[in-house]
Amino acid sequence: MLRDTETSSVPARSPKLQRAPIGRMVALSLGTAGVFGVNSIFFFISQNHLGNIASSIENLQALDHTISNERNEIIPALRQGQKLCLNSFPDGCQPYVEALLFLRNRASDYSAALEADFEATENSPIIKELTALSDATNQVAAQGYGLSFPRAKSLGIFSPEAYIGFVKDNEGKPNAAAFETQSTAIAIKAVKVFNGLSDYSSAYAKTVPNFQATQTLTTTLYWIIVLAEILVFSLVGSIALLNTRAEALSKKTALRDGSQ
């Protein structure tokens, strides 16, 4: 730092300016600015990473909740629907067909969601299980009611009422024994698939990076940014103050030298 004019007998200007560590301060401020710049990039990346982890956790929670709710909804609906259907076959089968279609649609939805958000591929066991479940719904329809869902679609049948109506009145060949076998099998398969989904969700949860650790890293990077910025600002400010003071001192010295 600059000292005052106590060494006034010597031509003061140049030695005083040389003593001020401006060069080192500039180098330090440039270095700190570099640290600030690099750290800002890391901070930005870390913040985005934190957002991505948050999204993964939210997606996982949504998946868990959906699995939990639909397991509690679909399985009882299939079982109750099977009873009603067997009691009055095929007239009382509409609730069962509704539950079966719901299961078929949800199997496709789960496949799409797992592939889009949970890194599953066509070859993942869970996707194969879901595809098999979707195919099994069609087997229930084809063997139990004699009318597969793709054929029903091609005939322009889009609602459970229309489906049961067609099975009753037209070419459908309902078979109660085949229905009982297939519907019992699909209920067991559906429970297994829901368990598989829960297991997949738990396994995926273990691959999601720790939110808290990333949050701590982001906070650390933030504090480095804060300190670096304050340091750069203080250094540049100090240089400006030192230069102003040096200028004043040199003017004073020049005036004194002139008056002598």
Place this chain on the structure above:
Amino acid sequence: MNKHVLFGFGASDRLLLLAFSLAAGLTSVIVGQKVLSIENTAITVSHCQRLNLQNIFFINQAHSSVASINGGYKLSARLPRYCDGLLPRATVGTLESLQADPVSPVASEDAIRIYSDALSAIEDRDSELKRNLLITLVAFNVLALAIESLILYRERKNLETESDG
């Protein structure tokens, strides 16, 4: 008042003004960093709010499902620990008092309501603080520039005096 008297500060005054200008600038920097910090916290607050919202959706769906009619649903509505870290201690204490049966519908619904209120309060508080800080930041920036303009004015006067002399 003569403007030369008003602005006729010497070298030490100039040093003082420069120090004031730098202090105002430094304050702007610190305020700006605080705004960044609030934004950083906002990621966690939004995340926790979305998790809580999903619990609300779950309960709404569960209420209309067969399982709910048959015997209720099981949900622990407690959010991760880092969400609790945002809340006031008293609120966390209230949430902990629900732990006797954390998956019961009543406890879950209470927890969801407490989280919802507390997280909204944090969001409102941070939003207001951020607004005030941004105004402060602008004010200190203008103050630093205003002081800088005084220094520049004086420098110009000195140059004119030197060239006249």
